[in-house]
Amino acid sequence: MAEMLPIKLTVNGAVVSKLVDPRQHLTDFLRIDLGLTGSHLGCEHGVCGACSVRVNGQVIRGCLMLASQTDGADVQTIEGIFEAGEAAELIAAFVARNALQCGFCTPGMLLTAAEIVAEGKLLDRQEIRNELSGNICRCTGYQSIIDAVEMVLLEKLKEA
Amino acid sequence: MSDSEQTIGASLPRRDALRLAVGRGTFTDDIVLPRMLHMALVRSPYAHALIKSIDITDAKNSDGVVRVLTGADLEDVCSPFIASIEFLPNMISPPQYALALEEVAWQGEGVCAVLAESRALAEDAAELVKVEWEELPAVVDPLTALLAGTPTVHRKLETNIAMIMPIEKGDTKLAFANADVVVEHSFEFGRQAGVALETRSVVADFEPAGRQLTVYQSHQTPYQMQDVYARHLGLAEHQVRVIAKDVGGAFGLKLHAYPDEMAAVAASVLLGRPVKYIVDRQESFTSDIHSREMTATGRLAVSGQGVILGVEVDILSAIGAYSIYPRTSVGDGVQAVQFTGAPYRLPTFKGRVRIVYQNKTPCGAYRAVGQPIGCSIIEQLLDLAAAKLNLDPSEIRRRNHLRSVDMPFKAAGGLEFSNVSLDECLTALLAKMNYDSLRNDQKKAQKRGVYRGIGLATFVEQTAVGAGLYGPAGVRVSAQEGCSLRLNPSGLVNCSTSVTDQGQGTLTGLQQVIAETLGIGFDDVTVEAGDGGATPYGGGSWASRGLAIGGEAARLAAIDLRNKILTVAAAITQELPENLTLVNSNIFDGSKCLMDLSELSEIVHFRQNTLPPGVDFEMNVTRHFVPRDFPYFIANGIQASYLEVDVGTGAIKLLEHWVAEDCGKIVNPLLVDEQLRGGIVQGLGAALYEHCLYDDAGQLLTASLADYAVPLASEMPDIHIVHVETPVSGTGLGAKGAGEAGTLGAPAAVWCAVNDAIRPLGAQVWKQPFTMAHVLQALNSKGSLL
Ligand code: FES
Numbered sequence: 001m002a003e004m005l006p007i008k009l010t011v012n013g014a015v016v017s018k019l020v021d022p023r024q025h026l027t028d029f030l031r032i033d034l035g036l037t038g039s040h041l042g043c044e045h046g047v048c049g050a051c052s053v054r055v056n057g058q059v060i061r062g063c064l065m066l067a068s069q070t071d072g073a074d075v076q077t078i079e080g081i082f083e084a085g086e087a088a089e090l091i092a093a094f095v096a097r098n099a100l101q102c103g104f105c106t107p108g109m110l111l112t113a114a115e116i117v118a119e120g121k122l123l124d125r126q127e128i129r130n131e132l133s134g135n136i137c138r139c140t141g142y143q144s145i146i147d148a149v150e151m152v153l154l155e156k157l158k159e160a
Numbered sequence: 161m162s163d164s165e166q167t168i169g170a171s172l173p174r175r176d177a178l179r180l181a182v183g184r185g186t187f188t189d190d191i192v193l194p195r196m197l198h199m200a201l202v203r204s205p206y207a208h209a210l211i212k213s214i215d216i217t218d219a220k221n222s223d224g225v226v227r228v229l230t231g232a233d234l235e236d237v238c239s240p241f242i243a244s245i246e247f248l249p250n251m252i253s254p255p256q257y258a259l260a261l262e263e264v265a266w267q268g269e270g271v272c273a274v275l276a277e278s279r280a281l282a283e284d285a286a287e288l289v290k291v292e293w294e295e296l297p298a299v300v301d302p303l304t305a306l307l308a309g310t311p312t313v314h315r316k317l318e319t320n321i322a323m324i325m326p327i328e329k330g331d332t333k334l335a336f337a338n339a340d341v342v343v344e345h346s347f348e349f350g351r352q353a354g355v356a357l358e359t360r361s362v363v364a365d366f367e368p369a370g371r372q373l374t375v376y377q378s379h380q381t382p383y384q385m386q387d388v389y390a391r392h393l394g395l396a397e398h399q400v401r402v403i404a405k406d407v408g409g410a411f412g413l414k415l416h417a418y419p420d421e422m423a424a425v426a427a428s429v430l431l432g433r434p435v436k437y438i439v440d441r442q443e444s445f446t447s448d449i450h451s452r453e454m455t456a457t458g459r460l461a462v463s464g465q466g467v468i469l470g471v472e473v474d475i476l477s478a479i480g481a482y483s484i485y486p487r488t489s490v491g492d493g494v495q496a497v498q499f500t501g502a503p504y505r506l507p508t509f510k511g512r513v514r515i516v517y518q519n520k521t522p523c524g525a526y527r528a529v530g531q532p533i534g535c536s537i538i539e540q541l542l543d544l545a546a547a548k549l550n551l552d553p554s555e556i557r558r559r560n561h562l563r564s565v566d567m568p569f570k571a572a573g574g575l576e577f578s579n580v581s582l583d584e585c586l587t588a589l590l591a592k593m594n595y596d597s598l599r600n601d602q603k604k605a606q607k608r609g610v611y612r613g614i615g616l617a618t619f620v621e622q623t624a625v626g627a628g629l630y631g632p633a634g635v636r637v638s639a640q641e642g643c644s645l646r647l648n649p650s651g652l653v654n655c656s657t658s659v660t661d662q663g664q665g666t667l668t669g670l671q672q673v674i675a676e677t678l679g680i681g682f683d684d685v686t687v688e689a690g691d692g693g694a695t696p697y698g699g700g701s702w703a704s705r706g707l708a709i710g711g712e713a714a715r716l717a718a719i720d721l722r723n724k725i726l727t728v729a730a731a732i733t734q735e736l737p738e739n740l741t742l743v744n745s746n747i748f749d750g751s752k753c754l755m756d757l758s759e760l761s762e763i764v765h766f767r768q769n770t771l772p773p774g775v776d777f778e779m780n781v782t783r784h785f786v787p788r789d790f791p792y793f794i795a796n797g798i799q800a801s802y803l804e805v806d807v808g809t810g811a812i813k814l815l816e817h818w819v820a821e822d823c824g825k826i827v828n829p830l831l832v833d834e835q836l837r838g839g840i841v842q843g844l845g846a847a848l849y850e851h852c853l854y855d856d857a858g859q860l861l862t863a864s865l866a867d868y869a870v871p872l873a874s875e876m877p878d879i880h881i882v883h884v885e886t887p888v889s890g891t892g893l894g895a896k897g898a899g900e901a902g903t904l905g906a907p908a909a910v911w912c913a914v915n916d917a918i919r920p921l922g923a924q925v926w927k928q929p930f931t932m933a934h935v936l937q938a939l940n941s942k943g944s945l946l
């Protein structure tokens with residue numbers, strides 16, 4: 001086995017120092033080493049988006065990044081985002097609109113959706129669909145997800 | 161406490177949704193046990209080969225490896241399994257083993273299992289296992305599989321034909337001879353994968369001192385798996401407990417007993433330690449059941465008025481290397497032929513299905529089983545006939561679909577109907593979609609050289625299958641569902657059910673049924689499910705049964721509990737039980753409130769001494785329900801697709817989609833609608849993208865999500881829903897199933913719409929999925945088709 005690498009990073013606001021296997025991807029590190037099982041693995045080849053997490057403010061695919069690359073980074077997962085109350089309207093809209101069934105895709109979907117909402121632009125339905133097309137959902141057929149995101153965008157715009 | 165009235169029929173969100181959304185679900189891979197080992201498999205790289213030798217020396221010595229197991233090691237731990245059906249004694253079905261013994265019959269069949277301290281280390285070691293293979297000829301093409309002289313899929317089989325089933329009603333020859341119009345079409349249906357986003361997963365925990373096996377598994381039916389593990393691992397049934405926590409999508413593919421999962425459980429029994437096995441995505445594509453690989457020819461005879469005189473259909477269904485355990489793989493082909501024309505009056509019918517083995521991944525039940533095939537065949541034939549007669553496609557359907565006056569009805573394929581609302585559904589659909597103006601739109605577009613098509617697909621869906629199917633077939637799958645209710649000391653109710661929920665929201669539906677029937681608030685009920693050792697025995701989730709059957713069990717249990725509550729309330733208050741009611745968690749005598757439920761609950765739990773002698777204080781009930789007076793419920797409806805075909809590139813753009821559906825009493829419209837939409841999108845995936853492609857040597861070419869395309873948000877249309885609600889008799893609840901209707905009808909609607917779009921060019925597609933290449937092929941070979 002290759003030599004373990006030391007990394008020090010912030011995960012959901014807390015500093016974490018660990019030794020990691022150089023080949024371990026970020027999602028395995030979060031799930032196995034830190035017990036943050038809210039990020040899921042649907043493919044481990046970068047297509048489904050279930051593993052989406054935020055690294056230095058950007059949503060990325062945890063299965064395509066090595067844990068060792070996150071030395072010094074600021075990582076946020078669905079657990080941290082929920083606890084911070086950050087995407088509360090979006091999460092509430094997902095629940096109210098039944099925009100999830102099995103929920104396996106949902107944490108990743110919410111991260112992408114939160115990024116759209118944070119952009120603050122009003123998108124039409126097709127544009128929302130395009131933005132979310134990097135996250136696969138096998139259960140819902142997407143429409144309820146589009147509805148939920150649209151609801152929150154319209155709400156935001158009204159407030160502004 | 162919240163309002164208890166009108167809970168049934170309300171669009172209430174699911175209690176579980178928030179927990180799942182924020183990542184606090186417990187999927188099987190989230191479970192970690194002390195001393196847990198991880199399993200990785202060495203799988204066959206060949207579609208058909210002999211295993212000459214296996215050298216595990218290097219693997220055994222690899223870092224972190226605890227044990228390397230071959231088929232021979234597991235042979236004594238796990239007995240072979242053969243899928244059979246008692247009333248089909250002629251069905252051929254080869255035995256399967258947890259790990260292959262001497263011969264592998266599909267690319268991806270497991271041959272060796274490595275148990276190590278982590279998954280990564282197990283995979284490292286798996287690469288060091290040296291297998292000496294002798295490649296054998298692979299039978300890939302279904303037609304070739306049929307021919308005499310073709311090698312067999314397994315050396316020990318004498319033929320590749322699993323079964324042939326003919327169905328005949330009346331004299332189709334005569335009907336076709338007398339017909340004004342006869343149309344004919346050939347069909348090819350691509351092999352599909354189920355693709356649950358969470359792959360199949362199992363954590364097996366055998367405790368050797370007490371000989372107790374606990375299996376956490378991403379599965380639809382823990383009860384079936386308890387039976388399977390007990391029988392094949394030499395344990396008594398009460399020594400086995402299967403628990404399905406949160407399940408990340410299932411769609412039928414998590415309904416079966418897979419050899420790799422059997423190997424993981426057997427390894428835990430052998431080693432006396434917990435074993436985790438998570439199928440990765442590539443393994444999922446090569447080892448989850450596939451389905452729907454069929455070719456068919458269909459013929460339809462109609463009168464000058466467009467009335468059906470006869471249907472002939474001949475289907476060839478290819479099911480891969482084994483018949484999947486324990487339910488078999490023949491259902492796909494059998495239902496395909498049975499459902500051809502099932503929504504219509506068919507005076508004569510002649511059908512045949514031939515089911516063959518081939519050296520590919522085994523097939524099994526995937527959402528709607530063979531029903532979409534039968535639907536696509538008849539709907540396409542009807543459109544061809546309508547075009548010849550210059551009839552509108554909606555009109556030919558109206559002239560032939562079953563009506564209330566036909567009820568009860570036994571279809572040519574054997575399907576039994578007790579009620580139907582196809583005429584109402586068609587009317588509702590056409591109104592919802594503004595059919596006439598859409599037709600105008602289509603005409604105008606065509607003048608601009610834009611080819612748009614409208615496709616209609618009438619469907620009937622077999623739901624809530626009762627005691628007449630698996631039991632008599634000798635398959636140990638229960639058709640009953642159970643519900644236990646217990647009043648807790650706070651006056652709230654805990655429900656424990658055999659129904660399992662993979663996101664459909666069935667448990668929320670049960671919660672609604674219980675709350676309203678009892679007379680308490682929706683939030684006053686919690687529902688536990690998925691633990692085969694702690695819930696009442698039942699079937700779990702398959703064939704759209706959860707609410708129709710499990711909901712009825714819940715209703716019966718709630719009635720019993722309510723009666724118990726009112727009886728004890730009467731004893732406490734010295735009133736007559738028949739005068740009392742339970743509303744909003746309060747016990748009333750007429751309009752006078754006597755006590756609230758929490759007060760009563762306290763008495764029956766802590767102050768039993770105050771009760772008159774002999775009064776029943778046990779506030780627990782368990783009820784089961786199984787359909788015995790009816791075989792199943794047939795739900796029905798019609799879908800419509802509107803799309804545009806780019807005749808230059810062959811690209812299809814879905815514009816809009818509609819469905820009018822009748823699933824009986826609707827308990828929660830919000831959840832039913834999303835079941836329909838999710839199902840429709842899976843059907844649209846089947847129509848446009850999804851295809852397991854193999855090369856001639858039986859190598860799967862589409863074993864990643866980059867190669868096997870599933871629908872994405874960007875390509876899907878908005879789906880409009882209208883309900884017709886005809887409660888069924890046979891249960892007090894009156895609900896039918898709704899889980900498969902979407903998947904069933906959507907491909908046929910698209911099929912008809914594509915051909916409607918390109919019919920003016922004299923072209924027809926015949927091969928699903930309708931890729932750009934195939935649409936161009938159709939446009940280039942116009943006129944020559946059948
Ligand atoms: S698991 Fe990372 S994209 Fe699918």
Ligand code: FES
Nearest residue numbers: 101105137138139
């Ligand atoms: S809710 Fe199941 S994959 Fe999206």
